[in-house]
Every structure is written in structure tokens, then in C-alpha cells.
Amino acid sequence: MLYALRYFGERKKKILTGLSLIGLMAFLTACSNQPITSSSTGFWDRYIVYNFSLLIVWLSKVFGGNYGVGIIIFTFLINVIIAPLRIWQSKMMNKQLELQPEIDALKKKYPGTDTASRQAIQEETQKIYSAHNVNPMAGCLPVLVQLPFMFALAQAIYRSPSLQQGTLLWMNLSKPDPFFVLPLLAAIFTFISSWLSFYSQPTMNGSNKVMLIVMPVFIFISAMGLASAISVYWVASNLFMVLQTLLFQNPFKIRKARQEKELKKKRLERELEKAKRGQGKYRHGKKKK
Incomplete structure (x- = not known):
């Protein structure tokens, strides 16, 4: 399973990872609704979710007492932490693009669809990646690293009495945006972030085009039913990714x-x-x- 996943399409891996992220987050959000306090038991509740809620509350107090602002600052801090991983991921993707002609040559060398041909392509592809120090799983790592942060944020919002009372503009952070403004912004910034990552590539294949449309739509539909705090996280996170891409891996300069x-x-x-x-x-x- 892991061996096969290693050669799964880069964009398909991201689609599956994104869908898994949202599904798992919704599951964790629904699995417990007990208030989180200093008396909570279990490593996850006591040391992760509770401390995340304390950090968000502290950031909110530092920046004017608004919990929405606290979540935005929290999101930017998380993205600063994982920024080196994203930059590394982008470099790995660029290397993979440079090696694509060699991979295409392998497909011509082994045109068959039988198991032996596909196995030969996989083995020689791995040799090419190893020779150039390319990790084909690089696309999943930054997303997977974010998983615990998003789970903890969702739990902190739904289970912290103080954060449930938090507001940002017209929104109650523990409830969906009634006017769908945040879901729309989350979808727009997801689209821009994805488009920038694709723009630096020589060509856009079919799976990339599908992802460019499907992911923003999926984010919009999901955000319509989730707490506004999650939408705030998505908007701030994708905005950070857009700025990071333009600063460190500018697709216009690369192109x-x-x-x-x-x-x-x-x-x-x-x-x-x-x-x-x-x-x-x-x-x-x-x-x-």
C-alpha cells in the first residue's frame, strides 16, 4: 500500500489528503463535546487541546481581546513553523518536473499496462528519484503536519466555553457564517494558492485542472457547515501560503x-x-x- 502510494500522482495525493483532513477533522469535532479544562484527562485533551485554547485566548488578549484576531495570529504562527517544509516541498516538486522527461521516457520504454510493466516503471522511477535526492512523498508532508493543529483548533473552539463566545465582525466563531462570506473567501484563497503552484509548471495536466476546481468547491461546501473559526483558519492559512509563494517561490519568476x-x-x-x-x-x- 505504502509502496503504491509513493508513486500516486502528486495532485491526486493532495486531493486525497485534503479530503481526509476535512473528514477526520469533522469526525474529531463530533466525537467529544465535553468542555476542555485544566482537569481534563488524556494526553490529547489535557496537553494539546487545552494548551491550544490557552494560547489562542492569550493571543486574543494581547491583540485587543478579539478571539477571531487571536485565531488569525495563531494560524500565522503555525504557518511560520511549517513554512520551511512548504519551501522544501516546492523545491522537490520543481525537481520532479525537471525529471518528468525521464519518467515519460520510461513510459515509452514500458508501454504495457500489465503488472510487470508497471512494476518496472515504478522501480526505475524510484532509481531516478533516488539518484537526484527527490522524495515523491514531499507533497503530502506539509498537509499532514497541519492535521494535529487543525484537529486541536477545532476541538479548542467547540469545547472551550470562552472561545465559543468569541466573535469576529458579525460571526459567532463557534457557528457557521450565516452569510457564507468566510466560506467564499476560503474557497477563493484556496483557488489562488493552487493556481499559483500550478502556474510555475510547464503544463497543467487533467488531474491538476480537476483539483483547481474541485478543492475550492469542496472547501466552500465544507466551510458552510463548520464553525466560522475553522473558516478563519483556512482563509488566513491560504493567504499566508499565497504570500509565501510570491516571496520565496515566485511562479512568475520561475516561469x-x-x-x-x-x-x-x-x-x-x-x-x-x-x-x-x-x-x-x-x-x-x-x-x-
């Missing part, structure tokens, strides 16, 4: 650099072809003499 590299390569090929033709004419003229 421009790739186009310049391709133009330079084509120019060099034309010059070499021109030089070969010139040499051919010179030799032909010499023979006539």
Missing part, C-alpha cells in the same frame, strides 16, 4: 526563467545547426576544388 532557458536552448540549437550547414558547404566547396 520567466524557464522560458528564457528554453529560448536560450533553442537559440543554441539553431546556431549549432547553422554551424553544421556552414561546415557542410565548406567541405562541399573544397571537394569541388
Whole structure:
């Protein structure tokens, strides 16, 4: 199972991870509604959820006493912590794109759909990745790292009496946004974040196009039924990802650099072809003499 997952499409892995994230979060939110306090038992409740709620409350007091602002600051702190992982993930994805011609050559080398052919492609693909220090599972890691933070945030909101009374603008943070503004913003920033990550790629395949549309729609529908605090987390997190991408892995610069590299390569090929033709004419003229 793990071996097969390693070669699962990068975007499909992200779709499955995203769906799992939302489903598991909803499950954990529903599995317990007892208030979280310093007397709570169990490692998760006492040391994770309770301390997360304390941190959000403390941040809220520091930044004006608004719990919504506290959640936004909390989200930015979490994203700062995992930012190096995202940057590493982006570099791994760029390396995979550079190796894609070699992977495509393997598919031509083993065109069959039988188990032996697919196994051969997987084994040689792994050799190529290993030779270039590429981890094909890099796309899942940042999302998986966020899972416990999102679970803890959901539990802290639903089970902390103080946070349940929190508001942001017109919204009660423990209830869905009645006007669907936050779900819409969460979907929009999810789309922008995904589009930026795809823009730096040479081409966009079918699964990428599907993800570009499906994920924002899924986020919007899910956010309509979840606490506004979760939508605040999604909006702030995706906004941070957009800013991080533009600052550290700017897709416009990457795309421009790739186009310049391709133009330079084509120019060099034309010059070499021109030089070969010139040499051919010179030799032909010499023979006539």
C-alpha cells in the first residue's frame, strides 16, 4: 500500500489528503463535546487541546481581546513553523518536473499496462528519484503536519466555553457564517494558492485542472457547515501560503526563467545547426576544388 502510494500522482495525493483532513477533522469535532479544562484527562485533551485554547485566548488578549484576531495570529504562527517544509516541498516538486522527461521516457520504454510493466516503471522511477535526492512523498508532508493543529483548533473552539463566545465582525466563531462570506473567501484563497503552484509548471495536466476546481468547491461546501473559526483558519492559512509563494517561490519568476532557458536552448540549437550547414558547404566547396 505504502509502496503504491509513493508513486500516486502528486495532485491526486493532495486531493486525497485534503479530503481526509476535512473528514477526520469533522469526525474529531463530533466525537467529544465535553468542555476542555485544566482537569481534563488524556494526553490529547489535557496537553494539546487545552494548551491550544490557552494560547489562542492569550493571543486574543494581547491583540485587543478579539478571539477571531487571536485565531488569525495563531494560524500565522503555525504557518511560520511549517513554512520551511512548504519551501522544501516546492523545491522537490520543481525537481520532479525537471525529471518528468525521464519518467515519460520510461513510459515509452514500458508501454504495457500489465503488472510487470508497471512494476518496472515504478522501480526505475524510484532509481531516478533516488539518484537526484527527490522524495515523491514531499507533497503530502506539509498537509499532514497541519492535521494535529487543525484537529486541536477545532476541538479548542467547540469545547472551550470562552472561545465559543468569541466573535469576529458579525460571526459567532463557534457557528457557521450565516452569510457564507468566510466560506467564499476560503474557497477563493484556496483557488489562488493552487493556481499559483500550478502556474510555475510547464503544463497543467487533467488531474491538476480537476483539483483547481474541485478543492475550492469542496472547501466552500465544507466551510458552510463548520464553525466560522475553522473558516478563519483556512482563509488566513491560504493567504499566508499565497504570500509565501510570491516571496520565496515566485511562479512568475520561475516561469520567466524557464522560458528564457528554453529560448536560450533553442537559440543554441539553431546556431549549432547553422554551424553544421556552414561546415557542410565548406567541405562541399573544397571537394569541388
